[in-house]
Every structure is written in structure tokens, then in C-alpha cells.
Amino acid sequence: MRVLRIGQLGVTTHRRTFAVGMLLLLVLVGLLLFALVVGKADVTVWDAVRAALGIQVGAPADFIVGQVRAPRALTAILVGAMLGLSGAVLQSLTRNPLASPDFIGITMGAGTGAVLTLWLIAASSLWITAAGAAAGALLTSALILVLAWRRVIVPLRLILAGIGVGFVAQATTQYLLTRMDVHDAGNALGWLVGSTTGRTWTHVAFAAAVLVVLVPVLLGFARALRTMEMGDDTAQALGVSVGRSRAVLAVCSVLLAAAATAVTGPIGFIALVAPALALRTTRSAGVALLPSALMGAALLLTADQASQLMPQDLQFPVGIFTAAVGAPYLLWLVWRASRGGPS
């Protein structure tokens, strides 16, 4: 246990959590350099870093790194962090390691909202799609909460209601796909798979803005979240206002998932896997928010790089890649739980 102090602010942290966090940060920087440098065009490390910072170093680095690789890598990092945080909060709130916004309907709702805007307003600007995704996510979340609410919210019931609502949202998306002409449907499908290609600095700025607003709120409620893991009564007794904290945290989690979906389309399994890996590596007793964010960023950037390094025929969008790796992990979790181990 140690205390980090910056002026008046102090954060207590376990030594191991701190070490893991630093290590993840180092890994992330290494991955970022790798993402900036490695590719078809040869760029030196020094040029790549300067180009990413916006300094003119001449062709090809100015365009390839400054306009293509850097925004793409940063998008992956920021979206990964959002998904990691969103999953960590949701898993802690529902006290279920299998909960994740991509399975309980929130991401599907965001997808429906975004496809609806693609259908209604054919010219797709990021902001309109983002607004559609956010509206869809919030609407489905509200519907899930209403359906799961019976005096109190039982987390398991929330998950099941979410699965049902998710299917409704998915059916709506599929209906919209049949109504589009095939070219638009192809575009929408490409978006529905989840991809980081072609993301620009606008996307990075949007993601960064969302994080800048929501992360301080989450950190402010982190203690309440950790206390609520001990049970609502205990938390109440320790002076946490359970209802208010839960509402704020749930809304933050939904917004993070919605914003991430708006930027890249629904990317599955990061929100599920990142918090679990963060818990396992830090051996933290309670929810580990910042390590989850770093882990999510590192995982998504790794998956993005891996998907680019695949041979030409197998270059799929990163969303397919995370599903191919993440789904077996989830199945393994379920299988292990069914053998009577800790879930």
C-alpha cells in the first residue's frame, strides 16, 4: 500500500497495482511506437514521432504517419480505454464477471441508432452517427432498466432483460439493413463489424473529449463503487448513497460504451476481457478502473496491429479479430464456471 501525492490530492494504491499500471503504460507506449513505425512505407522512429506530433518532416511521413497511422492508433487506444472502463464499471455494478455492454443489449442499441441515422441521412457525418449511437444506447439502457426494475434491480435479471432487449435491437438493425439499397447496406455492415480504418483526428478528438469529461466523474465515484461491492447494506452503513452512485456510474458506463461504438462501430469482447485481465494481473480485491482502461487500450491496439499484420486475404476489421479471440475466452469462462469453479 502506498500513497501517491500530487499537491493536495492523494491516491492510495497497492504497490502491485501501481507496478502493473506502469508496466501497461510502458507496453502501450511501445505498441504506439510500433504502430507508428511499422507498415508498408518506411519511416524512421524519430520522423514518425515528430510527424505524429504534427511537425512537418516531409513525405511520406507527414501523410502516412500524421494523417493515417497516428489517428488510427490513438483511436484504438482511446476506444479500448473507454470499453475497458465501461466493462469494469458494469461488471462491478452487476457483480458478474460475464456482464459486458456488448452482451446486454447496450452496444446493439447503439448499433441500431447509428444504422438508423445512416439510413435516414445518407451522408454520414461522425457527429450524426455518434448522436444516433448515443441515443440508441441510452434508449435501450432505459428500456432494460424499466424491464429489470422490480422494487430493486437484481443484477442477474438486468443481464437477462438486456439479452432480450439486445435481440429486439438486433432485429431492428436487420430490418433496417433490408430496407437500404445494397451499397448502403454494405457500408452499414462494414460499420457494424467495428473497424479502426480511416479514422481521423476528428474521431480522436471526440473520443478524447468524452474521456476527459467522464473519467474524472468515474474516479470521483470509484470509492463508492468499491464499497458497493461489499453489498448495498454495508455501503449504506459506510455513508455511500447507493442509489445515486449506482445511477451515475451506470449512466457513465452506458455513455462510454455508446461513445466507443459511435467512433469505431461495435467492437466486441474488449469490455469483457480487459477488466478480467486487469483484476487478474493486479490481484486487486475490488474493481480496478485505471488498470482496466490501460488494459483495454493495450488489447485493442494489439488486436488492431495484429489485424493489419495478417496476410492480405485475411485482413479483416479489428472487430472480427477481437471476437475471434474474445469469444473463446468467454466460452472458457462459462465452461470453467460450469465445472463448479469460481465464476
Add this chain to the structure above:
Amino acid sequence: MRQRALIAIAAAAALVVAVALSLALGSRPIDLGTVWNALVDLDPEDPEQLIVRELRASRTLIGVLAGAALGVAGALMQSLTRNPFADPGLLGINAGASLAVVIALTAGLGGGFAAQVPIAFVGAGIAAVVVYAIGARGAAAGAPVRLALAGVALTALITSVTYAVLLVDDATLEQYRLWVAGSLTGRQSEDVTALVPIVLVAIAVALLASRQLQAVALGEDAARALGIRIGGIRTLTIVIVTLLAASATAAAGPLVFVGLAVPHLARALVGASLPWLLIVSALGGAALVLVCDIVGRVIAPPSEIGVGITTALIGGLIFALMARRMKVVEL
């Protein structure tokens, strides 16, 4: 016994009404007298009779076939896994069939319907074995949430692979997006008649084996004491479920929640007796799919909404309401 028979008769009556409506309603409503004539005494000059005979009859047959197959498959899976959330759509079995069909379409194999059916069987079979092995055995057998999540995970995996194939191939996307919305109109009637014997035989075998399966559902020890070969019954059930789910998917596209909602309602009416549950589920499933199809036909004229979408909309809400009604200990 008498009460159950009455309920079965009521379900059959509901199915007859649904069939009549399915033949009569659509973008051009046709009165029941003309429908009757078209079926028993066809006048080839009358365009209305031709609509009934050529278009609506095959569509209705597909709906009945898919609905009955999914109702029975759902009831069997729920007994096998002792889990109220078991449904071939929810657990990814239909998605497995879809993926196999998409791969075949892309590879140029699945041009004809006859080639798609065995391929769908293979895909559904693999998915069924995987999800059963993972989510339905051991300590998790009693935990509905786990099985549901295992199904969702498997569906997510299969769907993303399906999307990966579709992204590469626009022509397949064009066929797939109509098929996945679950339409009863895309298939030729002579293609589908080939599925009728498969579904009928599978349902008949399920009825014959239902007493044994019910004993297995009571508990392995009890079943063993009754002299039942547990492994054999389980394998047989999985094979039947696969055949039924794949037939329904091949005929009507992947439909979710029919196999979930229908047996659930049927159980509320006839209790736990598996033979009666299967009969009522078959009748009720057929009626539900037809009703969903009719709703999709008349809700937004002149265009139609695929039955896959109407069933998911209606079924998803039923599922969420079921979750709401369950007691905490049951989860």
C-alpha cells in the same frame, strides 16, 4: 388428461384459424370462400385463386413447418438442459446453420436449395454440440444465466465470422440480408416439401422418446434406476433438435425466440408432461410463426417486414418479461 386434450384441441383450432388468415390476408385480401375453392376446386382462370394456390399456400406451409419444428426443438432443449432459456435461436444453433449456408454461398456450393439444407444441418449440428458441451453440463445445468450467456457468446462469434465472409462478397450479402431477416417467401414450394418428411419424422421420434427423455430430466439417478440409457437418449435428443432447428432455418431463415416462448407458454397450460408439451408446442409454434408473418405482412403496406424480425421483436420482449417475472433464486 381431458384438460390437456382440450388444450391441444384449442391449440389446433388456433392453428387452423392462423392458416385461414395466412391464406386470406395480405396486400390483396381474399375472402375465405375463394380460398376454400382454391384449395379444393381450383379454377385456373381466377387470379385470386392463383394467388392463394401459388404464393400463399407455400408460404403458409413454410410457416407451419418452421414454427412446429422450432416449438418442438425448444421444448426438447429445455427438457434436456433443464433450463427455461434454452432456445435454438438464442443458443446459436440457428446462427451456426446461417454461417454454414453463407460459407457455402460464397464458395459457390449453395446455389440450389437442395444443397443448402445438408450444409445447414452440419453447421447447426456443430453449434449444438459446442453450446451443449459448454453451457449445459455439470454444475451450470441449473444456472439459466450461464447457458444464455454461452449462447450469446457463441452467437457473437459465429455472427462476426459470418460478417467477415459477407464483407468480402457483395453478391452473398444481397442474398443473405434477405434470408437472415427470415422470409417465408423466398423459397419454392417444391424445395420445401422435401423438408416436410424430415420434420415429421423428427417430431414423431421425439414423441416416441419423450417418456424416456422426461425420465432423464428428472435426474440421472432416477433415469438409470428406470433402466434408461442416458447417453443414448441425450444423443438422440441433440440429433433431433439439430434436424428440426436446421430445417426451420433452411426454410425460413434464423428465427429466434419461437423455441423459447412457445414451450414456456405451453408448459403453463399443460404442465410438465413432455408428450403433451411437445404436441402443444408444435401446434402453438406453427400458429405463432404464422401470426408473426401475418403481422409483418399487414403492418406496413405495401412493403413487408420479414417474419424473423417480427418474431425477434415479439419474442425478445416476452423473454425480457419472463426474466422480470422470475424469482431471484431461480436465476
